[in-house]
Amino acid sequence: MQLTEPVFNYDKFFNWMQELAKTGKTSGDEQTQVLADFTALNRRRMSRLNKTLNLNNELKNALDKISEAQEWVVITEAWCGDSAQCLPMIGKIAAYSEKINLKIVLRFKNPELMEQYLTNGSRSIPKLIALNSKGQELFTWGPRPVPAQELLKNWKKDPAGRNWEAFEMELHTWYSKDKSKTMQQEFIQLLKKYE
DSSP: OOOOSOEEOHHHHHHHHHHHHHTTOOSSSOOOHHHHHHHHHHHHHHHHHHHHOOOOHHHHHHHHTOOSOEEEEEEEOTTOHHHHHHHHHHHHHHHHOTTEEEEEEEGGGOHHHHHHTOBTTBOOSOEEEEEETTSOEEEEEOSSOHHHHHHHHHHHHOOTTOOHHHHHHHHHHHHHHHTTHHHHHHHHHHHHTTO
């Protein structure tokens, strides 16, 4: 898999986001105040999640049973709210398991890769691609846990008078209440196939 620089591990990505937020910038060619504000908000979300998220025992057990090395590539951007909610858990998973090598790349720098991993025809992020040691795809995940994806799908089908801001609040409330439990269960199911 061909990756265009920069390629981050989780800590380097988070530190880079902090620098972007401090300087009022974001990732990508489109530097708007709105996207810069999202980046600053996402930095705060990720900082909180870095401190509060814990892997459950069932997920740790599934990670302990991984039999061969895996490379996880996550396509994202600093302004992405779903990424801010999901990437800290992916980072914790990779930090826990010596078998997982996490690489985080930017969507705007890797358009060909993104085109291979569309979600319902859209370039939704974050998108995780898990590969074995031979570079063969094991599984993909993303851009958000299944119930969150259903919320978005239902809102698009029938917004019921809710604009994007109102829907986004509903989505992030779901993330806050779920506390990454659904995401952990989804990864347990994916990993069980590769014990």
